[in-house]
Amino acid sequence: MINRIVPIMFKLRRTSFACVTRRTLVMLFPFVLLGSIAQIFQVTVFSKNGFVNSLCNLSNWLPHFNKYRIFFGNFTSLTLGIVSMLAAYQAAQYTARYFHRDNQMAGLTGLITFLLLCIKPLNFMSNGISLNWILLGSNGLLLGLIIGYITGWMFRLLERPLFKQAMRTDDILDRAFFALPAIFGMILLGLIVSMGINFLQRSGVISNIVVSFETFSENQNVIWYVLLLGVLTTVLAWMGLAGPYATVGAMYTDQNYTDNLNYALSHKSAWNVPHQFTATTLYQGFGSFGGVGATLALIIAITLVSHGSGYLRVARWSLLPAFFNNNSPIMIGVPLLFNPMYIIPFILAPLVNMIIAAGAIAIHIMPPLVYPVPDGTPGMLVAFIGTNGNIMALIVGIILLGIDVLLYLPFVKLAERVKDAMKEGANNSEGT
Amino acid sequence: MKGRKKNVIIILLCLCITLGLSFPSYFWTKKNVSSLTRWHNSKLSPVIMIPGSSATENRFDTLVELLNKDAQQQHSLLKVKVWNSGKITYTGSIKPKDNEPFIVVAFENNKDGYANILKQASMFNEAFKQLRKRYNFNNFKGIGHSNGGLIYTAFLEKYLDNDDAKIKKLMTIGSPFNFAEKSTANKTQMLADFIAKRSKIPSSLTVYSVAGTKNYASDGLVPLNSVSAGKFIYQDQVSSYTEITVTGVNAQHSSLPQNKQIVTLIKQYILDENQQVQTNKSGSQDPNQQGDANN
Structure with a gap:
C-alpha cells in the first residue's frame, strides 16, 4: 500500500x-x-x-x-x-x-x-x-x-x-x-x-450566497451539521480559504451560543443548556488545537519521528503560534496547504475530536462549553475556561491531543519516505 | 539528534506553562462568570424601530440601506408586523454573528390619534415580548419616527418595567409630543398624561430628540414646538436628554428617516462603537461627520 x-x-x-x-x-x-x-x-x-x-x-x-x-x-x-x-x-x-x-x-x-x-x-x-x-x-x-x-x-x-x-x-x-x-x-x-x-x-x-450559507449554518442544531461544517472549514483551510467556522483569535459565536450563555447564566449551571452540540461547544473547544486542522498535534508528531533538520526547525518555530491557535506558520512552512500528503489527518483529527467531545458531553463527563473565553486563549485552555474551570474538560482535551498525535504520526512517516525518495531521485538524476 | 531534543524541550516547556496558566485561568473564569451572572448582559443588542402613522414595516428600508453602506459590519433587517387580530408575522432574518440587527415593528392599525397610540403601544409590547423570547436579548436601543416616538414613550411608561430588558438609548425623529399644537401652553391630553407618568421611564436611558425644520417653525407637518415638548417628559428624568435640530435638504417630515445628517446621528449616537471588526481595516468610518448636524 x-x-x-x-x-x-x-x-x-x-x-x-x-x-x-x-x-x-x-x-x-x-x-x-x-x-x-x-x-x-x-x-x-x-x-x-x-x-x-x-x-x-x-x-x-x-x-x-x-x-x-x-x-x-x-x-x-x-x-x-x-x-x-x-x-x-x-x-x-x-x-x-x-x-x-x-x-x-x-x-x-x-x-x-x-x-x-x-x-x-x-x-x-x-x-x-x-x-x-x-x-x-x-x-x-x-x-x-x-x-x-x-x-x-x-x-x-x-x-x-x-x-x-x-x-x-x-x-x-x-x-x-x-x-x-x-x-x-x-x-x-x-x-x-x-x-x-x-x-x-x-x-x-x-x-446573498454568503448570507444564505451563514443562515444555513446557523439554523442547524443537529450534531451532523456541526461536524459537516467543521469538515468544510478544514477542507477550505487546506485550500487557503476561510471556512464557516474560521476565526482569528476571537471565539465563534452565534445565536446558539447566546442562547446557551443566557440559559447558563440564569440557571447558574452549564449542564443542561438548550443546544449541547454547537460550533462553539464542539469545534471551538476541541476541534482546533493549534488552529484549524489541529496542527499542534502535527508539530508534536514531527518532533517525535522526523529526522530531517528542516522539518524539525519549522516545527520548533511554529510551536509558539500554534499554542495560541495560530496555524499559519506550520501551514506554510511544511507546507500543509494544498499538500495531499496531510489532507487525511488534517480533516480527520478535528472530526475525531469533535465526535469524542460530543460523546463526553452526551454521557455527562463534562458540561458543554458555554461561557466566554478571552481572545487568543491557548487551544488547550479554551474548553477549560469555557466550562467555568471544569477539570474534566482539560483532561479530555489532553487525551484528544494525544489521539491527534497518533493520527498524524503515520502520515509524517509517509512524508519522510517520500522526501527520502525525492532525495534519491535527485541524486540519481545528478549522477547520470 | 540535537534539533529533536530542542523541540522536545520546548514542547514540554509549553505544555507546563499551559498547565501552569490553567490556575490563573481558573480564577479568571470563576470571577468572570460570577460577575456575568450578576450583570447578565447579552451580546445581542438590537435596534428596534417604530415607524410613524400610516407607514408600513418597509418604512426604514432606505435608512437601513444607508446605514449599511460603507459599514464594516453589515446589520441585518428583521421586519415584524402586528396584525389587528394579534397575529405577529416576520419577514427577513437576523444573520448569525450580527450583534446589532435592526428590527422594525409596524402595525396593521397604523392610524393617528392618542387612543390608537395607546393601542399600538400595547401591540408593540406583545411583539416585544415575543422578540425577547425568540432572540434572548436583554438590552436594546430604540428609534421612533414621528408617532413611533410617541408609541415608544407610551411603551416605556406603561409596559417596559414588567420586563427585564434594558433600553439603553432612544432616538425620536420628528415626534410630535404635543401633536399639532404650536404652543406648549396648550398641552394636549396625551402630553399631560405622558408628563404625569414620566417617573416610570428608566432613569438610565439616554434620549435624543431630532427635529426637522423646513421653515422656521415646523418640518412641514410637525411644529418645532411640539417636538420640543419632549423635554417636559424626558428632561431630568432620564440620564441625558439632547435635542437636535436638522435643517436643509430632506429635513421635511416624511423624508427625515433618509436624511443624511440623521443617518450620521444614528451611527454616532445609537449604534455601538465596538461593532467594528478589529482585524485589518481599510475602511474609512464615516468621513463626513459632525459639522452641520448640530446647531
Missing part, C-alpha cells in the same frame, strides 16, 4: 504547479512567522479581551496599552495581511523561471494583476482606491497562487524565451519590450475579471 502511494505522491510533487506552490510558500514562511507572532501580541496580549490582558490586567497599569496593539496590528497587516499579494508575485516569478522566461517581469505583473482583483467596487464617498484587505491576507492565498501561475503561463505563451542574462541597461530595455504583450494580456485579464467580480458584488449575488 505505502509502496504504491509513495510514487504517486512523488509524481504529484513534481508537477509544475506543485513545485511552484511549494517554493512560493517556503519563501513566504519568514513573513508569515513574524506576522503570526505579532498577531499573538496584538490579539492575546495587547487587546482588551485578550487572554494575557484578562489574566494580568495589563491595560490597567501599562501606559500606552492601545498603542502597542496598533503597532503590532500594523506589523501583522503588512506581513500576514498581504501574504497573498506576495504569493502572487513569487508564484509568477517561479512559474516563469520554470518555463525559462523573464521571471522578474512576470513577478511584478503577477503582483499588479492580483491587486487589480482586490479593488473594491468604486465608492463615490472615498477618493482613491480601496482594496479588499481580506483577500490580500491569507484568505486569498489560493487566488494569489493561481494568478501567479497563470501569469507565468501567459509569459510562456506570449514571450520569447530568454537566452542571456540582462546586464546592461539596453538589454533590460529589450526585456521590457519582450515582456510587453504578456504584461498587457495579464492586466487586461485582471481588469475584466475584476469588473466581473464587482458586477456580481453590486448585484448582490455574492453577499
